[in-house]
Amino acid sequence: MPDLETRLARERDGLLDAIEQPPLERVGARATAIRHRRRARRVGAVLAVVAVAGFAALRPWSTDQKPPPVADPSPSPGVVYTDAGITINGLTGDPILDLRGQVTDVDFTDPDHGYALVRCEDGSTPCAPSLARTVDGGLTWARATLPPTADADLDLTAFPDGRLVVAGYVSTNGGETWLATTRPNGAATAVGAGQLLRLGGDTVEVWSSMFGYRGELVKQPEGMAVKWVAGAPTATGAWWVGGTRNGAPAVAVTRDGGRKWTVHPLGATGSTAQVAVLGERVYVTVLGAEREISAIYLSTDSGQRFTPTTAGRVAPPDKLAGEVVPLLDGRLLATGADRRWYLSDDDGRTFTQADGNLPAVGRIVRIPAGYVAFDLFGSGWTAFSVDGSTWRKLQVY
Template sequence: MPELETRLAREREGLLDAIEQPPLERIGARAAGIRHRRRARRAGAALAVVAVAGFAVLRPWSTDQEPPGVADPSPSPGVVYTDAGITINGLTGDGYLDPRGWITDVEFADPDHGYALVQCRAGEDPCPPSLARSSDGGTTWALATMPPAQGPGLDLTAFADGRVVVGGYVTSDGGRTWQATSRPDAPATSVATGQLLRLGGGAVEVWSSVYGNRGELVQQPPGMTVDWVAGAPSATGAWWVGGTRDGRPAVAVTRDGGSSWQVHPLDATGRTAQVSVLGEHVYATVLGADRAISAVFLSTDSGQTFTRTTSGPVATPDGLAGEAVPLLDGRLLVTGTDGKWYVSADDGRTFHQADGTLPQVGPIFRTPAGYIVRDLFGSGWAAFSADGSTWRKLQVN
């Protein structure tokens, strides 16, 4: 049947010619890009070694030398992680700043200008701390000059006027130059606009962008043992603190810069209390052993009166990792000590896990410019959010 075989062969060739071939060149280029990004994400420790070697030459220990940030000239869209209305926008492109160590503190002076302090952990080979800065909301980062004297336990504080305090030094030009802070002789009688309250040695301290730590506030919350201070004032300028009074959980607020305090004892069993504010809604979360949520209280009149929303200890999550975040849609967001995300639609009575593609997570902290979440993916990444719902993974680690 030679004629039949010849005819079938011709028809097969014609059929193959009629089928439109895929754009193999474009697909190959895309696949190569995907493989490159996967290798960049999976390399982990190997990338850290390479990055350390590269940045060792560029690390600016003098004020006249400053390396550029790491940026992709045409960044590809990042991976988006989401569930239950919570969205984390991942890295864009393949470039990120990778100084030696781990992020130990992150602050944003405003939604654009952020700073990350990177240090080696205890038990690791010692390394000098690094300070990274961003002026585009955390998309690109550059190393800044560290202050000349550094000791253990460094932290950083960013102020709305653009100044940053690290240790006992302050910079007003994004970490290019530093000046030693000097505490004024006069006691801190109040916290002015632009200044911050912080916890230090069991007392409420005043921090200034000019002087750094100004010392303990003269008028402390009466009768309270304070072990938590809000990271930022409310929209009306009120400052909240939490702790205990007469062995019971309590919160307190000052609306006149610390000259006077209103103390609210909370009728619940616990070791401390924290506060989260959005508009006139003020949530007070009572924490017990291992940071288990013992009770949640809600005020709808800016903290004049509180009503308990829970009938007993909250079963889920096992413990609160950082601070609760009131969302614009009326829900309450928390991260648990189990590394998971949880939301409550009933003012903290019950919490449900937000899973989907959301990564493992650490604690959330309030800052003057928004919220910071730490230890994303269990590997030291951080993210910033202005509202608690939409987050940007910071391209530094």
């Protein structure tokens, strides 16, 4: 009789034989499939990381910045004209308001709200003047009405409070309706907040958004024949004027609304002088009878003391069209009578012509809300800029 150990061994073998064995081939195949799926997941995760990294490389924003907005379905912008840091954004797909005549005056009360006066100046095809207004910085324009006047010398003046004055009439609703202003009883004591100084003959006048022309200032710059008045006060409320004193160029400034003036005679030859201000830097451009630049002066203390930056006539530009513009990067921008753009990086000692694809241009004028460039392309287009560097071609013609 087998011993206990032998009997247990036999029973164990029998039990194992009785148990059904799993299909090893299918188990192996399933294990292989599981390994393949796991490997595929790991590869997919790696590819996803690489894809994200590649996308980030193509879209250069950092993780703490928002991605660019979805493209605007509106019509794409037109040509952009640029060189030497000066950019003019061309016409967009928005409609152009085509009025009969040529834009002769543009004024903005703020960067969004502006007006354009259109007239037939050449006399070959007489037409009634027209007025247009914009509420989006010059992208779109609509017709406005003009006051009932036959005055041929229309003067457009827009005020910071939104009111508009044209030829003795004032509008408080963007040129929809007009009220005749009353004539002043006498000279104005000072220029108040929201009022403007304007040139009248050889004197300084005060204009109000409530009444238009308010009369000459009681106190004029002593001994000066004023030939130029700034288009806007400085950030501190100072007003600058230019002209001659005893036959020589001079500038003057009032810091109390015209009650008192400080006159600065200039040791240069010329017929008049103009001022451009940015912060504490005050530039004076002395002009000859043909608007040639005779000298440029600079003050770095808000006009307390001036130092000439030039030793004689500045050329190019041969003649200055409009006003010099001090840019935020420290340069000076000027346009010449040759319809070219010029830039100076040495405070007006020398100027270099900007080319690129910048169009021909006429004069640049300072207004309270920025600057206006006239006669772009030599065909009557205009452009508006807040800072003198980036311009918008106005879609009114």
